[in-house]
Amino acid sequence: MEKLAPLAVAGPFLIAALFAISLPLSRRRDDLVSIFTASAGVVFVGALLVDVMGRESPVVTWVGGWEPRRGVALGISMAFDPLSTSLAVLAAVLVLAAFLFAWRYFETPGPIFHALMLVFGGAMAGFCLSGDLFNLFVFFELMSVAAYALTAYRSEESGPLQGSLTFAVSNTVGAVFILFGIALLYARTGALNFAQIGVFLAHRPADGLVVCAFAFLVIGFMVKAAVVPFHFWLADAYAVAPTPACVIFSGVMSDLGVYAIARVYWTMFDGALHEHVETLRLVFLVFGGLTALWGAAMCLAQHHLKRLLAFVTISQIGVVLIGVGLFTTTGLAAAALLIAADGLLRAGLFVAVGAVIHRTGSVNELRLRGLGREMPWPVAATFFAGALGLAGPPLLGAFSGKRLLEHAAFDIGHGWIVAVFVAATVLSAAALLRAGGRIFLGMGEPDVQDPVPFGHPHEAGDSEAETTGAPGKTPPVMVVTAGVLVAAGLVVGVLPGIVDGALDASERFTDPAAYAAAVLHGATLALPNAPTFAIDPAAIVLGLLSAGGAIAIALAVLTPRWRIRDAVPAPVGNPARRGYWALRRLHSGQAGDYVAWLSVGAATFGVLVAAATR
């Protein structure tokens, strides 16, 4: 089975190549072939997951049969464990969902859309399964280039053009940082294999070069993950990319950046940096917390539905980074559960928003007020369920991940971060519920004008014209796709054994010695049993409070006579409002500005990491 693993990458690429060289014969053929390929991908990666779950150690395969001799690896390996394979399954499922959604969404997608999506899907699979640092980089770039091209899919409009430009420029600079990190590691170790580098670095204390390499790699992946202040490109790109592509971008691509941080830390740097983990943790918690809060604050101010979802994505990436940045097994398990639940929910919400766009041709919450009532009720139900699930109501949606994250934070004495991520999830869920209340229930003041032209120009318009609105019917396939994704996101955390499975998988993921033994010697090391956590009554109460709080905030904003705005006294309210608009205006839409922020962020992160590892 594992010998076939490269097919998860090569299969989609081959079909994509066929699309690229063939003439567009018929729309139906293109759609059917891509849906079939995507389904085959889900089945194949799912089979890999079943295979790897039944084993004690990561599954390793050497491309071309260049196996290591006496523990020295020269070949290129794919090495995957339950966590990375699960992420590949999530990516494959979302590619399939995106194709199903696109089936009835576009009026005329060219075959290049299918080719790009397949390349994107194959590259994501390769990224998750790679056991080699340089291959990770190549798949990163491949995935990114396909994503830039998808973002600029409607390049005849200025929004997608500008969004794709800022996306490409920011991420390319991020990729240069990654390559710097790879070059430094190669200079020190002469190896590119994760396990080989890890074994080499573990033997001596970290010096400046190793710390530099770590900082470079993490900065690059933070650009992809859109951690504040590297995040500016994300809202511009996700707001204008075709909605089927957004399903994948938001559902899994951003999470891959955080996955890569966890991967490089645990396989390569854990041995060298472990003694500094206390201080390093603080740096990651600050960046993660800032991202969670910034995203949540910005999404309250958005009326462009896709831009709103983009900031929800940023906020949740911050929460996932908190989980990874705790550098504990429990924290990583929490992050994995959150990636699965939130990723599926966000993807479902994007499909639901796409159905609204398909029907009405608009993405502006204020203009759409009450228009959602004409849509089939399952769309509204899906939207509300998805939004509420993000807040983590007891047992459903983000709950499992959040309760583990609470445990993990208190275990190492950083309980304060719980307040940060709970506030962030409540606020972003409230923003979505507010939008849903306006659109599907017709709540809120009629004829409110959007308070732009502050902030970003995109927020003003309905420039979203990928479909012009199809009066009459919402295709059932869209409703079903959205419903299935949201339902899966709600229940993924309550599947029997999933929490213990995640803890167990994290235990394996965070053991560099077991990883290296499997990769370099084909040996299996016994692992300690993962801890288990019963559901805490306090977590249930917090879940109820989060969900209730999100609903309360949404209702408060939507009830005109409560006049929240006037309740705040002017001396507090005015500076706060000014600061808020200043924050919004930072999202200027200029690639140059974004790269300037990226440089500032990189310098700050570098200095903090250097200080933390002294």
Add this chain to the structure above:
Amino acid sequence: MSFAPFAVAIWIFLVGLYGVVTSRHLVHLVISLSVVQSSTYLLLLGIGYRTNGAASIFVDIPPNTKAVDPVVKALTLTDIVVGATVTALLLALAVQAQKRFGTVDPDELDPLRD
């Protein structure tokens, strides 16, 4: 082994970054970005360099001759391909901007004004 290639790589990186940040012309922006990328070529090749090493083509030299590191060359080649792809895509966007909106100033690519 001298420090010079690394200093030049850092210099090229910073100069390119300055170009990207201050750019007022899309083509200038894209070329600045490829300047940023080219710093990595120099860094990689500098790392693989061996003083007095032969080119790592072992057709007409004995197998144990001292030679420069072939792995970084492969990395650099891959990197050049990746860079060319990104540059081509971005230049296509710049052409599209000129065709549709008659401007190559990123500041004027403002969705409100179309």
